[in-house]
Structure formats: C-alpha cells, structure tokens
Amino acid sequence: MKKVVLSVLVATAFLLYSIHQRNEGSGAVVLPPTAQANGSNSMMQQGTTSGNSGQMQQSTGTGHMSGYRDGTYTGSVEDAFYGNVQVQATIQGGKIVQVTFLDHPQDNPTSRAINAQAMPYLQQEAISTQNSQVNIITGATDTSLAFIQSLTTALSHAN
C-alpha cells in the first residue's frame, strides 16, 4: 500500500513538474508546428474509460465539406504490452488536431504491478536545442512498419 501511495506521489510530482516545464516559456523549449496546447501528459495519465470491446463510439460530431468529419472519435481497444490501448482522435476543420491515448493499464494485477514499478522511473522533460559539437547524429530516416489499429478504426468512422 505504501508503495502504491509513493508511486502516486511520484507520478503526481512528475506531472506537476512537466506542466511547470511546459509553462516556463523559456526560449529553449521546442514545439512542433502541430503541437496542441493540451494539459494532458499521457505517460502518467490513467485511462478514464473502461471500454473493453472493439466497438466504436462517436462522442460528438458535425458534418464537414472535405476530409474527415469534425468530431471526437474513439478507436477500438487494442492489446498492448502491459494492457490495452485505446486512442481518441479529434477532428476539426476536416483535419486531425489531436490524438489522445486512453490507456487501460489497470486491467489485471500484473499490469498494475509493472505499472507501479516501471512508470515512476520514467522521467520527462521538454526537449531543447543543444549547441555543443558532436561526432555523429542519430535520427529517423524511415518509419516503422506498423500502424495503430485503434487509430485506423477511429478514422475510418470519421470518413
């Protein structure tokens, strides 16, 4: 029980820390062109729905002339490493503006235990540009093979 309380405290601390980092507004923080100003921090956030079926739900939605229909779409629950994963895509103006992971790591005692042990050790920081010299640079040149099925099903309903 002590461990769980500690884990929650550590997780909360990280969440507060990362929100703090985000709000620092220092010039070093690099944000992507499509960055969303959402306060959620997915590593530390637990799923809020208890979906366990592959069923689709459309929460809200309005028609749009081109692209996807505006609204919030929830994908099916897919089996992930420590439990199930479910994503939610938000469409505005026919474009995807946000993809949120709705995790479900509390489904069984094993995933709970792994979560309690592993998650507090994962630290977060806002990325910032470094100016020092390097010998070599690692970066992505190609993409990985797979694609999150849950997102696919979410978007198929937005079409």
Place this chain on the structure above:
Amino acid sequence: MGMPVSICIVGGRSAERAIEAVYDLFEAVDARFSTYKPTSEVSRINDGLPKREWSDEMRTVLALCERTKRETNGYFDVYYQGKLDPSGLVKGWAIRRAAQLLETRGHRNFYLDVGGDIEVHGHNVDGEPWRVGIRNPFNRDEIIKVLALSDKGIATSGAYIRGDHIYNPLVPGAVPRSIASVTVIGPDAYDADRFATAAYVMGMKGPGFVESRPGLEAYVVGQDGMATMTSNFKDYVA
C-alpha cells in the same frame, strides 16, 4: 539500403581496405534485403519465391525477426499487409556485422553510421567517448541531446516530417501519431535498431517496454515536444 553510410576509423592500419570491405558487406546486404530493388531476394519472396529456394542468410534474418516478434509481444512484425519487410532489423544487423568485421581486422576505435543508426567502439580522435547527437524530430537542423557513448549501438525510429504534414511512407493514408521519435541505446546496433522499431510501434507503451529490458535505454519524443526517458538514460548524457 539506399541511405547515407558514414564510417570513421581512428588510427589503426589498412583502414581504407577495411572500409572497402564494410561497403562490400553493406552492398551485399542491400542486394539481398532491399524492399526497393525488384531483383532482391526480399522482393522475389514477395513475388512468390518458394521457401525451399530462400538463402541461408535470409532464413537466419527471418529467425531473428521471429525472435524479436516474440520478445516484443508481437509489436515487431516484418509482415505488413502480407508483404515481407525486414528493414526494421536488417540495418542494425548489418551494422553489427560490419563492426565485427572491423574488430577482426584489429580496429578498436571507430563508428559506423547507416542512415542515422549507429554503432560506436572505443573512443574518438580526442581519446574521448564518441559524442552522439539526437536529431530534433521537428527540425532536422537541430540536436536535442548530446550523448557520450563507447561500445554501444544507438538507433532512432520515427516519422518523416514535411512542413506541417507528417506521413509514413510505408503505410498509405497514415496519420500523425502521439510519438515523434524513439531513440534506443543498446549493447549494439542490432538491438538498438530492432527495439527502436518496436518501441515506436508501441507508442506510449514504448518507454515502459524499454525500461523492462535490461541493457536498453530510450529517449522518446512526443508530438507535444515532451520527451520521456528511461531510468538510466541520463548516465549516457554528455
């Protein structure tokens, strides 16, 4: 593999011949495993080459792919929409083989870089650990982390970015994801490459997976510009 190869050997004799041997190795791997060359064995397998005609090298690599699939709970899968594409592992595997080749020729201080997947050995020209930068997934001209590495593999998996659009060239109609890039440090380029691929596919589960594997560390950059790192990643930060 159709991507830039960079090799640096510090000191040692016959470095030029060793580099030629490494290029020969990469060309042979590319000729067999390229998904772009219609004459490659991978392409011929996808065109229906019977299993009994597959080379021993192909069988070896596919066995490694199968093992990686088991180790990643199915997240690493070289069959996508029925087609074989082992490129998420072959690059790292080839780099590790090239590093072994250089070692057998007596070289101790070198790096091998194939399209951003790297294996470093020994030290750089200054006698220090190799300084490896992690590229900003949102801006190719920037580095967001500098690492000091020796005798390690490091690989990054992520999506292309062109202006405001992010797309996955391997998956038609792919859309932006929550993860911008995953960098994995491992004992060699083979482990770094295959687990970076798998961790990218896992999305937000990637850091937890890497944390659970001894000998691996990860730096995962989210689309929100926040990075998540595993517990001992900081030990490698320069």
